[in-house]
Amino acid sequence: MGTTERERLLEVLDEAECRRLLATASIGRIAFTEGAMPVIQPASFALKGEDVFIPTGLSSKMAAGSRGAVLAFEVDDYDLVARTGWNVTVIGPSRLVSQPDQVRELDALGVLPWAPSARHCYIALRMTVVRGRRISSTDVPVDPDPRAPRGLVEEAPCR
DSSP, X not given: OOOXXXXXXXXXXXXXXXXXXXXXXXXXXXXXXXXXXXXXXXXXXXXXXXXXXXXXXXXXXXXXXTTTOEEEEEEEEEETTTTEEEEEEEEEEEEEEOXXXXXXXXXXXXXXXXXXXXXXXXXXXXXXXXXEEEEXXXXXXXXXXXXXXXXXXXXXXXX
């Protein structure tokens, strides 16, 4: 059974909670520009220091659209039935990491490009702006067991 508007609460998250939630996800969406048009693609990622590292093909459109640009990156988790969940958006300047020694160092983070690629690099997105929100139900705990199954369930968001 879904929730009604009166049973849902909107909470603006502080940066610490946004960063905590960001660390629980493994796939997000990167927004960049291709030919002056916005593009959003799924992307795997890893966090290190103040950067989000997104592996991608060296000759990909994502890499080309990211060179020195300001990018947005978003992660989320939600329950479609209860209409609850959270999202975190990171905005900041990017740089392309393509030097073989630096790529090998970042490969140790254990993240592979979402799309297959013969040769990959990393987009380093500086976490300049970090913001998010959570929509929760008044009936359900805000942060349930993260091991719970994801998808269409009658329970609270899974993270």
